[in-house]
Amino acid sequence: MFDWLPEFLSPQRLWSLLALPLLIVVYLVLLRLKKRVSLRFTNTGVLNRVVGGQRRWTRHVAVAMALASLVALALAWAQPLGTEMERRERATVIMVVDTSQSMQATDVEPSRLEAAKSEAQLFINELPESYNVALVALNGAPSVRMPPSTDRGALSRALGALQLADGTAIGGAIDEALGAIALAPPPADGEEPAPAMIVLLSDGSNTDGADPAQAVARAAEEEVPIHTIAFGTENGYVDIDGKRESVAPDFAALQQISEATGGRAETADSAESLRDAYQDLESTFGYEEVKKPITAQYAFAALGFAIIAALGAVMMAARWPK
Structure with missing residues (x-):
């Protein structure tokens, strides 16, 4: 069913991925709380000057990349195995x-x-x-x-x-x-x-x-x-x-x-x-297929996602001149 997934040396560690839905729920709850706070603040002009010209898509992308980084780290922790051709x-x-x-x-x-x-x-x-x-x-x-x-x-x-x-x-x-x-x-x-x-x-x-x-x-x-x-x-x-x-x-x-x-x-x-x-x-x-750890590949992917998430956070925090 999941042939696209690699084999893992420590598959029991994949249970850590169950934290992902919990984090998504927390994020959605925080969004709803933020909307309620925004409705109480009626002076939208002042609000825009305070929070800056944030774009909703930037916030979502940053969060998505942060979650992707956590997923990649969890997969790396489970020690994924790749297939290499090795001398018999x-x-x-x-x-x-x-x-x-x-x-x-x-x-x-x-x-x-x-x-x-x-x-x-x-x-x-x-x-x-x-x-x-x-x-x-x-x-x-x-x-x-x-x-x-x-x-x-x-x-x-x-x-x-x-x-x-x-x-x-x-x-x-x-x-x-x-x-x-x-x-x-x-x-x-x-x-x-x-x-x-x-x-x-x-x-x-x-x-x-x-x-x-x-x-x-x-x-x-x-x-x-x-x-x-x-x-x-x-x-x-x-x-x-x-x-x-x-x-x-x-x-x-x-x-x-x-x-x-x-x-x-x-x-x-x-x-x-x-x-x-x-x-x-x-x-x-001849050569034969041998399973070898490819943890580094997933660790590098996690680093890439984390960098994108960090850039998104910087963009939200910065006040860009208009």
């Missing part, structure tokens, strides 16, 4: 970090793996504390090193403990990441499942396991975007068993994964640009 504070982020031998390349200082771990930590630190974050190691035998949790200390220790390993099974790592999402705490009754995303940090060269296409299709079906960050340079190399091998990143492979799942593909040739890529990825989270 529930989300599950799966960090997939490539730990294959190619990550020891030093074309990104101090090495691809150490740069990835450092920048992943910076990104995690900027996430809201309520986000559940998990860690998956990408190598020939991908595994969940940290299930979804808000324990940032444990996550940091798991990230720092990542070591180089043989092989790169991107499809298996994506499967592990999707499985980790299911390990996140269930939503409360009536709440929708928290949104999830995967951040895949790799040089993009799949060498083990099945073709990643099947795992990518599963992520797309479950509406989990995979954001990829390919880093390294075309001149990157590693020395394995005394043999120098080129490990140029496979940008095309990572871009296909992102496009197929509705994610974004980024490149980062240095720690600084990698950090920028992570900051951009934060914008992928």
Whole structure:
């Protein structure tokens, strides 16, 4: 019935508005008493000189504005709530970090793996504390090193403990990441499942396991975007068993994964640009409506009405030259 009214944090205080009809009755009674006094004063010429050229509308406007100010103050006292769009504070982020031998390349200082771990930590630190974050190691035998949790200390220790390993099974790592999402705490009754995303940090060269296409299709079906960050340079190399091998990143492979799942593909040739890529990825989270106090708006309205009422009172009291 009153959909135009906001919600209130302290609705019981709205009972103070019942004083408004009482004040109106008092005002009407005073008007009638004033008329009776005016009728007893028969010399209207002298009366006009005494009270000045008051206009009835000025008096009514001043009183109306004073009453409006009291109404606004009463509403402000009840702590009205407005609706604002705020970043969703529930989300599950799966960090997939490539730990294959190619990550020891030093074309990104101090090495691809150490740069990835450092920048992943910076990104995690900027996430809201309520986000559940998990860690998956990408190598020939991908595994969940940290299930979804808000324990940032444990996550940091798991990230720092990542070591180089043989092989790169991107499809298996994506499967592990999707499985980790299911390990996140269930939503409360009536709440929708928290949104999830995967951040895949790799040089993009799949060498083990099945073709990643099947795992990518599963992520797309479950509406989990995979954001990829390919880093390294075309001149990157590693020395394995005394043999120098080129490990140029496979940008095309990572871009296909992102496009197929509705994610974004980024490149980062240095720690600084990698950090920028992570900051951009934060914008992928949605927003939700949140109730917040808007008491100040009603307080300012009350002040505005009070100022108009005061000006009206001044106009009634002043004797303007004719």
